[in-house]
Amino acid sequence: MNFLSQVGAYLTSGAQWSGMDGIPNLLANQVEISALAVVAAVIAGVGAGAVLGHTRRGGFAVLNAANAARAVPSFALITLLGIQPAIVRLPQGGLIATGIAMWALAVPPILTNAYVGVQDVDPEVRTAAVAMGMRPAQAFWKVEFPLALPLIMAGARTAAVEVVATATLGAYVGFNDLGTLVFSGLALHNNVETFSGALLVAVLALVVDALMALTARALTPAGARASAARAPRGRQLLPRRAPSMRG
């Protein structure tokens, strides 16, 4: 039997689809930790980024700090958190170590994009909103934030894809997600198991990428869509998704 048909047999065998180490549970754990980390990062990143972008203060420091944070390899952070006695002692130590590291991975792209998105709103547009009688808070929520939304969503998409893919490493410190298949396969020299786990993660990452793209489109107001199409011109030099440090 060749390798790929072994993988096919592995992925379709009933034994892999039930119990704590079954694919549904591993998949659910991976999705859950990723969703938690990204939502927490959106709250922190968009909050801080929007306030700083709105006041146009401290931008240089924030962007530099976010860039530096990106250079921290997630693998190192997960491992470091995963061996701390205070975390190991907890009943869900692996989950907590993975969650914190994934949050730290997700914040920089979201924060950077929220800051740039809000800060890039044409000052004349703000003035116009205020001149029309909007209070500052209204001008922010009804004008600045919607205009920044395409960029904010692009940051969230980057973060979500990176997190759902990188959460695989959580299995290294005992978090029971799809990485469990990869690492147990590596430890037991079971290439079929490793390959199957990796394949599932890759498909999951592509699905999340597509879903986030659809969500971004649905959330973007029609007016901002046109400006989103024009806006990236100046940013051509950067990849569509911000550079990642999936390490």
Added chain:
Amino acid sequence: MELATSAGPLVQWSWISSQQGTILSLLLQHLELTVIAVAVGLVISLPLGVAAWRLRWLRTPLFGFAGVLYVVPSIALLSLIAPITGFFSVTTAEVALVSYTLLILLRNTLAGLESVPEDVSEAARGMGYSPAQVLLKVQLPLALPSVLAGVRVATVTVVGLVNVTALLGQGGLGQLIIQGFTEDFNTPVVVGLVLSVLLAGASDALLVLAERASTPWVPKISQTAR
């Protein structure tokens, strides 16, 4: 449950000084894996970027493929290709690392070439340059700032990813991280983390200098704006 373990102080300086040689050689291996990956990525991306610039139909399949490679997680990609390229081989590590540079480098090569003003190419042709000369002497040099910006992003990305390739046997500083985990010992993990960040920062700074030196016609101020 067993007794809570202690991972030791965050940094045990005596361990670092006793392991200087090992740490240095792992740092150099890390650098070597990074340089090879970015260089190979560039050798692949430059001609493909030029091809995609000239042949529009090539863009969708090329960027689609590079995009898929970019999205696949590193540990997954490593294990996906390991059955073909060999478990725990340098080839496996490099194939994975190179595949992450492609999207970044291709995109920046294409963006750089597209930013060359048509007038400039026209003038070069008018001066009697052959198409190859126009490409090599005018268009590619003008695309260089964009290409080098891509090299910077790719390099910083690869420095981080090399740590993960340690899980499949070849990974420079990543080996310190694994050692720290296996021995339940903080110091190697911290050393791996810090040196990895420093290596990324130093490479980036060095590439900024290279960018300036190789593009003397670009005013310094606009370069810092990426």
